[in-house]
Amino acid sequence: MKDDKKNPQKSHLERRGFIKKTGAGIAGILAAGTAPMAYAASNPIKWRLQTYSGAPLGAHVIKPQIEAFNKAAHGQMEIELYYADQLVPTDELFRAMQRGVIDAVQSDDATMQSPVDINVFGGYFPFNSRYSLDIPVMFKYYGLDEIWKEAYGEVKGVEWLGAGAWDPLHIFTKKPIRKLADMKGMRVFGVPTAGKFLKRYGLVPVTLPWDDIEVALQTGELDGVAWCGFTEAYEVGWADACNYALLNNVTGAWCGSYFANSKSWEKVPPHLQELFKLSMDSSHYYRQVWYWGGEAKLRVEGKKLELTTIPADEWDTVVSDASEFWDEMGKTSKRAAKVVQIFKDYSEVMEKAGVPYRYS
Numbered sequence: 551m552k553d554d555k556k557n558p559q560k561s562h563l564e565r566r567g568f569i570k571k572t573g574a575g576i577a578g579i580l581a582a583g584t585a586p587m588a589y590a591a592s593n594p595i596k597w598r599l600q601t602y603s604g605a606p607l608g609a610h611v612i613k614p615q616i617e618a619f620n621k622a623a624h625g626q627m628e629i630e631l632y633y634a635d636q637l638v639p640t641d642e643l644f645r646a647m648q649r650g651v652i653d654a655v656q657s658d659d660a661t662m663q664s665p666v667d668i669n670v671f672g673g674y675f676p677f678n679s680r681y682s683l684d685i686p687v688m689f690k691y692y693g694l695d696e697i698w699k700e701a702y703g704e705v706k707g708v709e710w711l712g713a714g715a716w717d718p719l720h721i722f723t724k725k726p727i728r729k730l731a732d733m734k735g736m737r738v739f740g741v742p743t744a745g746k747f748l749k750r751y752g753l754v755p756v757t758l759p760w761d762d763i764e765v766a767l768q769t770g771e772l773d774g775v776a777w778c779g780f781t782e783a784y785e786v787g788w789a790d791a792c793n794y795a796l797l798n799n800v801t802g803a804w805c806g807s808y809f810a811n812s813k814s815w816e817k818v819p820p821h822l823q824e825l826f827k828l829s830m831d832s833s834h835y836y837r838q839v840w841y842w843g844g845e846a847k848l849r850v851e852g853k854k855l856e857l858t859t860i861p862a863d864e865w866d867t868v869v870s871d872a873s874e875f876w877d878e879m880g881k882t883s884k885r886a887a888k889v890v891q892i893f894k895d896y897s898e899v900m901e902k903a904g905v906p907y908r909y910s
Contacts, residue, residue: 595627597653604760615833634760648707653814660742666701667883673741674719676872679802685715714834716804717841722792723774740776767791781844795855
């Protein structure tokens with residue numbers, strides 16, 4: 551074998567051939583690696599997701615998440631976002647998703663009438679939380695996560711993807727509430743479980759399409775809303791149609807979840823499933839900050855609503871009634887009883903922990 555140093559031209563040609571072959575191989579690998587993305591760019595997975603919220607609120611509670619996901623999915627998947635009642639009425643969301651009419655939903659369990667025995671705990675459950683962080687902590691560290699997985703695991707065609715917290719529940723009205731008796735006969739738009747609880751004080755829960763609420767307040771069809779906190783009331787225009795805000799809140803945070811049609815979810819590759827869950831976490835974080843800052847700022851600086859308060863000694867009876875309500879709901883099923891016990895255990899820990907977890 552001749553030494554290549556003695557034949558530099560041959561050595562040079564051989565190296566060029568090797569580089570050419572290697573380059574072609576690398577190009578082939580890269581082409582193979584990019585082919586799925588190139589295909590996805592022209593044939594992306596497409597979802598239709600409907601949220602419980604109207605467009606003004608949806609601009610905060612979900613739109614940033616969906617826009618970020620679509621951008622990060624890099625053409626492989628595209629989610630079309632629809633707001634309250636745009637494709638199907640809110641109380642039909644679950645069934646529509648189960649049938650595959652829509653691919654995914656952001657809502658609470660109670661509002662969309664999920665066919666599970668724990669649906670009463672979605673939305674606003676009286677006094678189950680004091681702050682918005684209470685909800686994710688109970689899911690992650692106290693077992694609510696496993697209970698929700700178990701419950702929806704028994705329902706065909708639907709995947710429960712996770713829960714998060716929204717704003718506290720206040721009552722906004724056209725006439726002032728300064729004592730419990732003032733609630734009697736007031737027609738309010740609100741979420742199902744809280745409405746069921748507040749009926750004992752004379753409030754009349756009314757169900758209407760989300761986009762009709764402001765007009766119903768203006769025309770007198772509604773006397774108020776028991777649906778949200780200050781941030782939402784100002785953001786969606788209800789603060790313009792109401793005059794008073796009751797500072798006594800019925801619970802510290804709304805509990806909502808993300809759901810997907812099982813077949814739609816199975817068609818999504820693992821890396822995009824993970825990306826969607828990460829975008830959910832991003833959305834939860836966005837809401838935590840938006841609501842936390844907004845609630846305080848609007849109570850102090852908001853000019854549209856006069857603040858009222860029910861005296862502490864009278865409000866204590868409401869808190870006591872809530873304990874009885876918990877026990878009533880806990881009797882509906884063994885799984886519901888587990889949820890109520892978690893609420894009790896968590897509350898006990900928070901009370902013993904004291905400041906800053908609980909002040910009174």
